[in-house]
Amino acid sequence: MTPAPRRTRLRPTDLLRLGTIGPRTRRTRSALSALGIALGIAAVIAVTGISLSNQAHLLARLDQLGSNLITVGPGKDAEQKPVPLPATAEKMLADIAPVQQVTATGATKAEVYRNDLVPRQQTGSLTVLAARLDLLTVLRGGLASGRWLDRASERLPVTVLGDQAAERLGVTAPGERVWLGGQWYVVSGILAPNELAPELGTAALVGWPQATAHLGADGTAGTVYLRTHPERVPDVQAVAGATANPANASGVAVSRPSDLLTARGEAKDALTGLVLSLAGVALLVGGVGIANTMVVGVMERRGEIGLRRALGARGGQIAAQFLLEAVLMGFVGGIGGLVMGGLTVYGYALAQGWPAAVPLSMVVAGPVVSVLVAALAGIYPALRAAGSSPTDALRSA
Structure with missing residues (x-):
């Protein structure tokens, strides 16, 4: 009796190489999708950093003038x-x-x-x-x-x-x-x-x-x-x-009088909340862009998917490949947004003569949030790719 073939396993390095196929072959589309995430992260970091810089300046002035x-x-x-x-x-x-x-x-x-x-x-x-x-x-x-x-x-x-x-x-x-x-x-x-x-x-x-x-x-x-x-x-x-x-x-x-200055700072918090809401919309738009890129990528690469399935790749491995592509785009967008937001905060603070303040929590949370948004955006395209029939995929290629 012929023994059943062993299931193929992908090493992490192999999965990583497969996950970079999409971004490497479709650079412009992937870059634009990552840019949407980057703009959202940059907006969040810039608004938060500028608000904290303004608050630090206000507190320094109050300490100098006295709040009593x-x-x-x-x-x-x-x-x-x-x-x-x-x-x-x-x-x-x-x-x-x-x-x-x-x-x-x-x-x-x-x-x-x-x-x-x-x-x-x-x-x-x-x-x-x-x-x-x-x-x-x-x-x-x-x-x-x-x-x-x-x-x-x-x-x-x-x-x-x-x-x-x-x-x-x-x-x-x-x-x-x-x-x-x-x-x-x-x-x-x-x-x-x-x-x-x-x-x-x-x-x-x-x-x-x-x-x-x-x-x-x-x-x-x-x-x-x-x-x-x-x-x-x-x-x-x-x-x-x-x-x-x-x-x-x-x-x-x-x-x-110091209460008036503090109230003015609190009034700006309302505007900060509005801008952060807009930044959240930018993140959502970026996530939709990544989802759109991944869906189009799945349709364009049906032949590749069918061939890999015919050679023994499991649905989970296909899904992991496309999900990793989305996560990589989100990570690149998060790092880019972190750099853009940080430069914006330091440039604005320098122009105003304020102490620049970029919260460490935002430095850590920026890339993490972008990866999560990209992962959520990539789930449907990844599941769609994993559910493709090898024969249908090869026939339509």
Whole structure:
């Protein structure tokens, strides 16, 4: 009795060579299919990396400026009219135990212009504020150029301009003059932008005594800035309104500027979610492209499939060959997407001056996800190839 022939077995190296037949013989089609996967992976990595880079930049700025700053200002009454702070607000707030530093700005009746020929109505949306000498210290702000107010200049016609105010007035350097409150003031400095106090960017700041004596300021704080113990910020926020204006606590606006920056970052997360959804669609399209390539490949290679089946190849081996072809295209696409996404993140971060951050999880997950998508896309074509009858395949070849 003739013994039954042994089943053929493919070594992993042989299977790998067979799996590369399709990509090697149909390079353009395979490259385009892999490109679809690569674009999806690149989009995921780029969006995630840029978001993390932006977050790292934001956290670095918050660490530098401090997240323990609280702003207390006028609120609004039932008729939506501003409620000014009482004259005692600044002193009362300074008496709160966890409060470490207090400073303030005050409103004036003056306007600032480039010169005395500018019509009065063309204010450029600029304000003139009285400023305490320790304002920059409490806000941890800086000067783009020039000098801040001191005990001598706070009583003189000297002003420090916010960065936007200097730009709108056409002032480029300290030493120039502006028309402020009906007389000439010398610009001693220009502020650098401050994320926690953006309102100072459009202001001309003068010393408190000068504003009170000549610019119609009543000596009352318009906005009070508090630096508190970092762990006691919520406690101070809770009592700041009632402390500043015991008679009308609801008429006091208490805010934490760093919360606004954090909220802005969280708002960007919604956009990130949208872009990641689009990246998921790109991955799906890439998977469909691979499936389409594999299905067409199975139809074109029916003769090859029939010949291999006639020579003893099992259906599982045929399926493994085509599934491996799909996985290889997915892997190549994943690596390509990883490179494109990484370069995009580092290039964008470099242009913005941010620290580049590409999460390690994405570096690992990118190729893995692309391989899984490609494997799922290749299952049907592989099963179709495995189910082909040798005689039908050879007859149609």
